[in-house]
Amino acid sequence: MTSIFPKEAKIISFINMKGGVGKTTLTKDLGYFLATQRNYKILFIDLDPQSNLTQSFFRKFGYHQENLLDIVDIEAEDDSILEVSSYTSGKKTIGSDISIQKLFKPGVISHLKKDDCLLKLNEYISIIPGTLKAIFSERNSNIENHLFNYINQTKLKEDFDFIFIDCPPTYSNYTISALITSDYFITPSKPDAYSVLGIEMLHEVVKRVKEEHQVYFTNKSLKSLGVIFTELAPYSKGYSDQVHEIKTSSKIQELNIHFFENHFVYNSYIPKRAEYFISDSSSSTKNDLIVLTDEFERRFSEIE
Ligand SMILES: Nc1ncnc2c1ncn2[C@@H]1O[C@H](COP(=O)(O)OP(=O)(O)OP(=O)(O)O)[C@@H](O)[C@H]1O
Numbered sequence: 588m589t590s591i592f593p594k595e596a597k598i599i600s601f602i603n604m605k606g607g608v609g610k611t612t613l614t615k616d617l618g619y620f621l622a623t624q625r626n627y628k629i630l631f632i633d634l635d636p637q638s639n640l641t642q643s644f645f646r647k648f649g650y651h652q653e654n655l656l657d658i659v660d661i662e663a664e665d666d667s668i669l670e671v672s673s674y675t676s677g678k679k680t681i682g683s684d685i686s687i688q689k690l691f692k693p694g695v696i697s698h699l700k701k702d703d704c705l706l707k708l709n710e711y712i713s714i715i716p717g718t719l720k721a722i723f724s725e726r727n728s729n730i731e732n733h734l735f736n737y738i739n740q741t742k743l744k745e746d747f748d749f750i751f752i753d754c755p756p757t758y759s760n761y762t763i764s765a766l767i768t769s770d771y772f773i774t775p776s777k778p779d780a781y782s783v784l785g786i787e788m789l790h791e792v793v794k795r796v797k798e799e800h801q802v803y804f805t806n807k808s809l810k811s812l813g814v815i816f817t818e819l820a821p822y823s824k825g826y827s828d829q830v831h832e833i834k835t836s837s838k839i840q841e842l843n844i845h846f847f848e849n850h851f852v853y854n855s856y857i858p859k860r861a862e863y864f865i866s867d868s869s870s871s872t873k874n875d876l877i878v879l880t881d882e883f884e885r886r887f888s889e890i891e
């Protein structure tokens with residue numbers, strides 16, 4: 588049944604200025620679960636020049652990015668990048684120009700169509716792939732509105748239920764463009780001694796972006812959906828004390844931050860294989876992902 592109202596995707600940035608806290612993995616597993624188990628249409632946008640999210644989906648769906656080998660030479664010391672070069676035979680190849688890179692070049696983008704940047708992997712999952720070439724793109728504030736404009740001019744919000752943006756751990760053109768485009772943000776965070784500072788810093792950044800780019804926030808707001816704790820190591824004693832300490836710290840209380848009750852729990856397969864997705868496994872972490880996804884869905888009715 589089609590609705591008479593055009594649907595509007597909710598755009599969510601997964602962001603924390605701190606590196607290695609599980610942003611990419613949470614984006615990918617939560618989004619993939621929503622697509623495969625709940626029939627939502629999801630667009631993933633890989634804004635991180637490391638393009639780990641893209642590599643995971645490409646391995647899963649058997650894609651290979653052309654021209655990657657040239658870049659592999661440059662990055663030859665990085666094992667993860669070298670491995671990608673073995674994905675040459677018997678795989679679907681796409682022109683590496685279908686990517687986010689077109690949106691991070693100076694100049695006009697009004698001619699760009701959906702298919703110039705977006706790759707449909709199946710009925711429910713699409714991706715705007717990152718590319719390692721993006722490493723070389725220059726700092727330039729004139730490109731910050733390109734992602735926002737591209738989504739509007741191609742009416743992408745009508746095609747999806749959720750648009751998930753995986754952000755790099757930096758304050759850069761990439762993060763600014765993600766935030767001005769998003770309706771919400773989620774903060775994956777490790778419950779360690781530095782996370783209060785990281786969460787506080789991120790909220791400062793969001794405040795600043797809103798102040799400096801007011802025009803993008805006249806018809807929408809950029810709301811915090813909350814912090815999701817990520818367990819990147821086997822459960823250790825003292826973990827829940829640490830979580831409690833963070834939640835009750837005076838700085839966090841002042842900011843009135845919401846914390847998800849459920850965590851993104853530790854799964855020993857995740858660090859081993861980029862093409863591993865929790866939803867396709869029979870591990871017990873799939874049940875944990877179900878309750879986290881339920882909570883994610885509930886958040887929208889709580890917050891609106
Ligand atoms: N639930 C989990 N269980 C076990 N390992 C995990 C889990 N989530 C993430 N990891 C591992 O932790 C590491 C960091 O995760 P990830 O790359 O998702 O972080 P990130 O915040 O996106 O990093 P970056 O800031 O570099 O983009 C990776 O090796 C990943 O495989």
Ligand SMILES: [Mg+2]
Binds near residue numbers: 610754
């Ligand atoms: Mg990442």
